Amino acid sequence: MKLKAIVLAMTTALAALALTGCGDDGDTGATGTAGQNGADGQNGADGRDYTAVNQWYTAGQATVANASETSVSDPKGRAKNIILFVGDGMGVSTLTAARIYQGQQRGESGEENRLSFETFPYSGLVKTYSSNQQTPDSAPTMSAIMSGVKTKDGIVSVSDDAVRGTCTSGQGHEVMTALELAEIAGMSTGVVSTARLTHATPAATYSHSVERNWEADSNMPQAALDAGCHDIASQLIDFPYGNGIEVALGGGRSYFMPSSETDPEYGRAGRRNDGRDLTAEWTSKYTDGAYVWNREQFLAVDTSSTHHLLGLFENSHMQYEADRADDGAGEPSLAEMTSRALDVLKQNDKGYFLMVEAGRIDHAHHAGNASRALQDTVALSEAVRVAMEKADSDTLILVTADHSHVFTIAGYPVRGNPILGLVRGVDGSGEAAATYTTDSNGMPYTTLGYANGPGFGFGNDPMNTDSYRPDLNLYDVTDVDYRQEATVPMGSETHAGEDVAVYARGPGAQLVTGSVEQNMLFHVMNYAADLAARAEANQN
């Protein structure tokens, strides 16, 4: 298998992936060719190439191989570029509610609206379970999307041979990501997120860590540092492939700053104990590089001469879209970041790979705050729309989520009922009822709610003693800060285990159909853009 040869040629920490033993390719796909024997592999227990033996990898590859033989079929490698959009925690109910919300913001009924990517010609359902959990977190799910390999919760782009939090257990089990292959292939690459760039989802594109929380060296135990593991932020700057990542835009500034420096926006100290100023290293490493930390600087960047752009717009996560206008230093929107990222990336004749994450849909849901989750989902839709306009037709665009949330759309509201509002049903003639629909105790309820989370009970407020529910007539349930009710009391609402959606357009999009394993999405990208072969070719 071609990936093997590429891996063998690497002289980095990932050289541990290099493999001995398996001379034949073990590839169940139709298009694989035999690889070379590895000479000096020192990886894990079996000394074999994970791309030949890892069940997740080979199964996903086989699915793509079969799908590629269907009637509508772009040949392998038709896509020059790939843009992958991920809504963190953007389950199907979030998409439905956000679609209605966006339509109603425009004064429409809402249900008939389509988010930008809902117009894509291909879609499918994605099974999100991780290799050890029925309901996963972002680390194994994004690892699956980026590498073709499902892994355990909390682990970032290292196979499930590793044990979470044990540095040595992951060494030699790092899995190659689509972004890394793109860099080796000479393509330009970008990572954009409203979360910290070191957060699990963006981290899984460019780094390898057995613990998602190892975002700066100060977050790591000494034993892990002694054993040679590296924090996630440093892996972005020390990225060893190609000519380095071209665009990295998001939050998480403090993880890139030494503890001796204070944040320009918050006055808080940096989180690096190793004394490294990674933002300064970026501009010294890349002579065509720039570092910006607010919207004004960002908009002033000359993208024709800046070929490595680092933007860190918050100390931690960027603001929710609902609060962005109130940010002290000013932050670009997800659409603005996507647009400028494409300006930089499109200059490379060899193509590009861009990952864009709406990272805070997840956080708003955890807080039980539907309005912010929906507004961030609409912001993702806007970012996709920008990409649809800017990207050329030889670009595969995927839009998906890493996992869902326990978020529900309940009752029988009349068509056009405010999605954040109380349920008002229809009367006998099918028209909007005169009064709100009520529960078995005569109390109104909202369309949107959560199966668990902090929205259980309303503290000291008037409570109906039969239903033990607050009287929502007394609340402005459509307020942006309103917290929807939850059935089970928890300080933080949880992820959910049902499938998420994937939408696709462009060359190779026809591979996205039916119900698929999440790790299959890597294979779709790899097939569509022939990443592994291009990476190999570019090395020779």
Add this chain to the structure above:
Amino acid sequence: MTLSPAHTWRNLATLFKAGALFGLFSANAFAAVAAKADSPICPAATLNGSQHFGVQYQLSGAQHGTLQLLRRQAQTAYFNPGNGVGEWWNFSVAEHPSFIRVFAKQQRRIDYYMGDLRTLNIHVSQPEIESFAAAHLRSQLRHKGAGSCADSQVYEGDYQQVHYRLLWSDSLQLPLQLTTEHKGQIKQWQASKIMPAREVDMLLSRWQQFADTDYADIGDNETDPFLAQMINQGFIEHSEHAVYNSNGQPMSGQHIH
């Protein structure tokens, strides 16, 4: 929704209730603390106008406890040495205050950014936080004349069915004594110690070293035992929403107003 000053005071009172898991007070913390009925300590004249000091308050009467107010310029923290729980506000950027909840026993912190506070519906009033929730209250009471300490004033009156007597320090802009009477139940907060600046610095710099987690990240850290406790048992928020006890039951009335 903006938190009214009276609401802030109620929140301090709410935190005080027994059974609160992550409030500044827990029932156990009070048991060991004996009530003191002495007269309040008077601040030294050198503290006049200072923004760098601490005041330790002793609560006596129907409930007992200790609460320290720490002030360092735009930062104000409330800390209960009994259970090691603190709430630390920073108003350096007044429109966007930052908030940190401190758990000294676990040496952990939860950091709240602007968006986090908004999702929790926390709209805090800087004057109320900085005045031990007495700024608005003072304006509602009758001025009764000079108090027992230099630069102090006595206020008294009824506000929302509670009778208040307030000994206010003009130099600290804080209460030295605050007595409440509601349905025959009397509680008294009394300044028992003025803490020097270095003691404030020591506490704040120790908290600065604690392992911190963003509030937004709690939901993704269910395997961290400390955070799992936060997820599963909930916390006491400065909010009308989501105030419930370890059994998941909404905490009942007993408002102080």
